[in-house]
Amino acid sequence: MKHINHRDVVVIGGGIIGAAIAYYGSKSGLEITVFEKNELGSGTSSKCDGDILAVDKDPGFNSQMALKSQKLVHELHTELDTPFEYRNYGSILVCENDMELEAAQKWVKQQQNAGLDFRMLDREDLRNESKYFADDLLGGLECQTDSMVNPYLFTYSLFEGAKRYGAHIHTHTEVVNLYKNQAKQFVIETNQGTFTANKVVNACGVWAPFIGKMLDIDIPIKPRKGQIIVASRQKPVGVRNVMEFGYLISKFGGERKVDPLIEKYGVALVMEPTESQNFLIGSSRQFNGYETKVDNEVMKCIAHRAVRFYPKIADMTVIRAYAGLRPWTADHLPIISQVEAIPGFYIAAGHEGDGISLAAITGKLIEEMINETNTSVPIEPLSLNRFHASLEHSFD
Amino acid sequence: MNENVMIICRCEEVTYHELVSTATKYKCSARELKLRTRAGMGYCGGRTCRTMVEKIAQSMGTNTPTETNISLKVQPPIRPVSFENLGRISK
Numbered sequence A: 001m002k003h004i005n006h007r008d009v010v011v012i013g014g015g016i017i018g019a020a021i022a023y024y025g026s027k028s029g030l031e032i033t034v035f036e037k038n039e040l041g042s043g044t045s046s047k048c049d050g051d052i053l054a055v056d057k058d059p060g061f062n063s064q065m066a067l068k069s070q071k072l073v074h075e076l077h078t079e080l081d082t083p084f085e086y087r088n089y090g091s092i093l094v095c096e097n098d099m100e101l102e103a104a105q106k107w108v109k110q111q112q113n114a115g116l117d118f119r120m121l122d123r124e125d126l127r128n129e130s131k132y133f134a135d136d137l138l139g140g141l142e143c144q145t146d147s148m149v150n151p152y153l154f155t156y157s158l159f160e161g162a163k164r165y166g167a168h169i170h171t172h173t174e175v176v177n178l179y180k181n182q183a184k185q186f187v188i189e190t191n192q193g194t195f196t197a198n199k200v201v202n203a204c205g206v207w208a209p210f211i212g213k214m215l216d217i218d219i220p221i222k223p224r225k226g227q228i229i230v231a232s233r234q235k236p237v238g239v240r241n242v243m244e245f246g247y248l249i250s251k252f253g254g255e256r257k258v259d260p261l262i263e264k265y266g267v268a269l270v271m272e273p274t275e276s277q278n279f280l281i282g283s284s285r286q287f288n289g290y291e292t293k294v295d296n297e298v299m300k301c302i303a304h305r306a307v308r309f310y311p312k313i314a315d316m317t318v319i320r321a322y323a324g325l326r327p328w329t330a331d332h333l334p335i336i337s338q339v340e341a342i343p344g345f346y347i348a349a350g351h352e353g354d355g356i357s358l359a360a361i362t363g364k365l366i367e368e369m370i371n372e373t374n375t376s377v378p379i380e381p382l383s384l385n386r387f388h389a390s391l392e393h394s395f396d
Numbered sequence B: 001m002n003e004n005v006m007i008i009c010r011c012e013e014v015t016y017h018e019l020v021s022t023a024t025k026y027k028c029s030a031r032e033l034k035l036r037t038r039a040g041m042g043y044c045g046g047r048t049c050r051t052m053v054e055k056i057a058q059s060m061g062t063n064t065p066t067e068t069n070i071s072l073k074v075q076p077p078i079r080p081v082s083f084e085n086l087g088r089i090s091k
């Protein structure tokens, strides 16, 4: 029996992750329906940077997964109809003291040994990169495979591609309840009526835990707020993404030698030139619930940090600021997983500061899991079970 | 003046024609129209063109007014400010 509101695969969430799942899923022949409570790309995926990075990934599984995703994005840039400001110039990290330079050398060695395209940069290289850099910067490193996109155009572009393969996209459709009926179908109650489905993918980013709760599943994701300021185009400060080495430390929770305020808000420099030739300067890292207000003090710290690395931009103009919520997990890896207790329920969320980078591989993996084909990368490190492992062991 | 070449967003040089054709093609909200064309995303923060952009989205019948459409809101800084002045941290 099939009625009009029955769907094969329902994806909840219309951010970049939902977009990539809808695209690769429908391209593989799956019948995909997306429910988004607001507009497409209205969550974190329009309140972020657009860096597609391997430079900040742990050598090994993380960097290999990032590299796979970069290759997919490179293909998507010719495969999708709507351009999304793809620029593959590589990215660099800069060091402000000897301690960082030493750590950078180690990082480059490890990455090279893992087969990635990394190299060290000296003062001369930095000077050639941008004449706006502070003179006292010691050097840095470069990752050649990194690229940049416009994150919301990328999201739109993937959804347009998905529609062409037949995906149904419902915006302003909020999932308010989710359970399994006796026929083992999912019942999905929305503000636009009730649907049933064979499979459900939870791609709700920082809101994924609320969907989990509807099925009594604990999804350990927390919002980690990040703020960005936008500088207007005046002079080209650089053409590719630049981060301070301290970003790595800040991301993974290590100790840095910086002002207490900078430390408190987890501010580390990220400079991303956009195709419109403005540049985005970020960012901060804070656990502060679900609020996304622009905080003046944090904005000051970000500007302060920018001037430390680029003293000559002091008279350039900041025109805008915004804040988004990174879907954080304890081990900084996303959850891309089936849920054993609930056959047919999948989670694709928790990408923290890497959702744009890892969207493509995430979409591909979920497609492969649903179609039960070989996965592009091993999926054990991404399973929901990893968080409950200690619990399971006690039952052994 | 030909309304097709009439500039609605001066900072980003977005024409009336570009706005109308984008709104027609994607049947999108004011927010999406802004993100797709960059109208209102320039130096003045949309102070000059915000209402026009919203009107164009509405006249295409694409801007279903719901509470989520308030995203053309103004975010701090209220006025453009230099890095130097913004980045001054009192110690």
Ligand SMILES: Cc1cc2nc3c(=O)[nH]c(=O)nc-3n(C[C@H](O)[C@H](O)[C@H](O)COP(=O)(O)OP(=O)(O)OC[C@H]3O[C@@H](n4cnc5c(N)ncnc54)[C@H](O)[C@@H]3O)c2cc1C
Binding pocket: A012, A013, A014, A015, A016, A017, A018, A035, A036, A037, A038, A039, A040, A041, A042, A043, A044, A045, A046, A047, A048, A049, A050, A051, A052, A053, A173, A174, A175, A176, A203, A204, A205, A206, A207, A225, A226, A227, A228, A282, A283, A323, A324, A325, A326, A327, A348, A349, A350, A351, A352, A353, A354, A355, A356, A357, A358
């Ligand atoms: C300041 C900042 C900078 C960043 N920079 C980068 C970067 O340079 N590179 C990078 O790779 N990553 C970056 N990120 C991370 C990246 O933005 C996120 O990982 C990514 O956007 C998450 O995408 P998502 O689709 O999971 O979530 P979202 O985009 O938030 O999408 C989830 C969607 O689910 C919808 N939803 C929620 N509940 C429901 C419901 N009940 N029913 C229906 N729909 C629902 C929401 O409305 C939302 O649209 C950054 C993040 C921040 C905050």
